[in-house]
Amino acid sequence: MDAGVLEFLRNLQNEYLKGDRNRVNSRNTLKTTSPHSSEFPTETGEIDYDDDDHHVAERTIISSRWANDADRQTNEADEDKQKLNRKTGSELAQVTGCRNSVSPPPDDMELCCRSVHEFEKRGKINEGTYGVVYRAKDSKTGEIVALKKVKMKNENEKFPLTSLREINILRSLRNPYIVDFKEVVVDGDIDDGVFDVYMVMEYMDHDLKGLMEKTGYPFSQSEVKCLMLQLLEGVKYVHENWILHRDLKTSNLLLNKCGELKICDFGLSRQYGNPLKPYSDWVVTLPYRSPELLLEANEYSTAIDMWSVGCIMAELLLKRPLFNGTSEINQLHKIFRILGTPNETIWPGFSKLPGAKAKFVEHKYNQLRKIFQAHVLSDGGLDLLNKLLTYDPEKRITAEAALVHEWFREIPLPKSKEFMPTFPARHEQDR
Numbered sequence: 001m002d003a004g005v006l007e008f009l010r011n012l013q014n015e016y017l018k019g020d021r022n023r024v025n026s027r028n029t030l031k032t033t034s035p036h037s038s039e040f041p042t043e044t045g046e047i048d049y050d051d052d053d054h055h056v057a058e059r060t061i062i063s064s065r066w067a068n069d070a071d072r073q074t075n076e077a078d079e080d081k082q083k084l085n086r087k088t089g090s091e092l093a094q095v096t097g098c099r100n101s102v103s104p105p106p107d108d109m110e111l112c113c114r115s116v117h118e119f120e121k122r123g124k125i126n127e128g129t130y131g132v133v134y135r136a137k138d139s140k141t142g143e144i145v146a147l148k149k150v151k152m153k154n155e156n157e158k159f160p161l162t163s164l165r166e167i168n169i170l171r172s173l174r175n176p177y178i179v180d181f182k183e184v185v186v187d188g189d190i191d192d193g194v195f196d197v198y199m200v201m202e203y204m205d206h207d208l209k210g211l212m213e214k215t216g217y218p219f220s221q222s223e224v225k226c227l228m229l230q231l232l233e234g235v236k237y238v239h240e241n242w243i244l245h246r247d248l249k250t251s252n253l254l255l256n257k258c259g260e261l262k263i264c265d266f267g268l269s270r271q272y273g274n275p276l277k278p279y280s281d282w283v284v285t286l287p288y289r290s291p292e293l294l295l296e297a298n299e300y301s302t303a304i305d306m307w308s309v310g311c312i313m314a315e316l317l318l319k320r321p322l323f324n325g326t327s328e329i330n331q332l333h334k335i336f337r338i339l340g341t342p343n344e345t346i347w348p349g350f351s352k353l354p355g356a357k358a359k360f361v362e363h364k365y366n367q368l369r370k371i372f373q374a375h376v377l378s379d380g381g382l383d384l385l386n387k388l389l390t391y392d393p394e395k396r397i398t399a400e401a402a403l404v405h406e407w408f409r410e411i412p413l414p415k416s417k418e419f420m421p422t423f424p425a426r427h428e429q430d431r
Contacts, residue, residue, distance in 0.1 A: 181200075222415040294332050
């Protein structure tokens with residue numbers, strides 16, 4: 001395990017042992033200016049934990065340009081790893097935003113994370129590319145939590161940059177619509193450098209994708225409004241703090257028995273600033289990926305998350321993804337078939353995007369009203385959906401503007417969280 005990462009974990013635990021739980025106000029001063037104002041934070045030139053693994057989102061190679069792009073990604077990731085390896089523990093903590101405001105503990109205080117054996121595992125919740133998630137009980141507090149085991153391909157592999165990024169970002173965010181990160185625990189001995197790492201997070205009963213697949217429950221317009229308002233509040237907060245989520249999808253939205261929705265999985269997230277740097281377009285799961293990403297743009301903004309929000313809104317109403325392509329080119333065809341094929345008139349700069357050189361079938365008309373009948377989605381709701389799924393990223397609606405859209409003031413009004421339907425928790429469904 002990398003020495004810098006070991007020190008980073010020790011710094012995390014120093015804060016835990018000292019009882020410093022004021023993670024936002026005392027340690028990270030976050031920007032609250034609108035990300036669309038002129039007061040952008042500037043890029044620092046420090047290491048940024050951009051995409052390390054090339055399988056971060058489903059991709060299908062469709063042209064020779066992917067080979068060149070893969071080389072660029074590999075070079076960027078290698079540079080980041082070299083920088084990471086050169087960092088001391090204190091520098092790593094600073095770079096990742098974990099500016100430790102706590103004095104070093106006394107010499108007799110053990111410098112180690114809590115053991116995962118202080119948690120009683122009560123079953124697997126989920127398993128993905130980057131880790132296995134368990135439901136567990138904290139023996140110290142009695143609290144039910146989610147334990148996310150960081151997955152590494154082999155014991156000699158360095159700590160995944162995606163996990164460092166997620167820990168850093170979740171520690172810097174505190175909001176009712178963002179899943180709460182609690183601490184890091186380990187299985188093994190930090191001093192020996194051989195151990196597994198677990199992230200301890202707030203437990204939520206469901207993810208929206210799993211819930212819809214298992215129950216087939218048809219959310220009403222008022223229920224969709226309740227969920228969308230919470231999602232937009234969370235996205236607004238993330239964007240106000242200069243973070244792109246870059247993987248918003250129904251499986252990354254958690255729901256509890258109180259009707260509360262929270263955004264999770266910040267492994268692909270990154271901070272951004274002005275001027276915009278070329279970012280990876282190897283982000284966002286395919287059904288939720290915006291057209292500018294599909295057309296190979298590497299400079300993008302919060303608008304990519306807003307496209308994903310539109311796809312989520314449609315999925316909540318349809319109970320299936322609106323655009324569910326099998327490859328990037330197929331995904332574009334599906335989008336164009338429903339929304340019409342873009343051109344320079346409706347999307348200035350479209351023809352200059354690398355992927356726009358391909359030949360696309362000309363679809364002239366927007367078909368959303370045919371898909372969403374009036375009894376499913378009102379004219380106001382259709383207007384919001386169209387604004388979320390606007391081709392031109394500069395014209396795509398922001399989270400702040402979407403929150404005050406007239407659809408949320410129409411009858412039926414958004415259902416109160418306490419009156420949202422309840423479902424058996426995942427561990428109860430699996431009995």
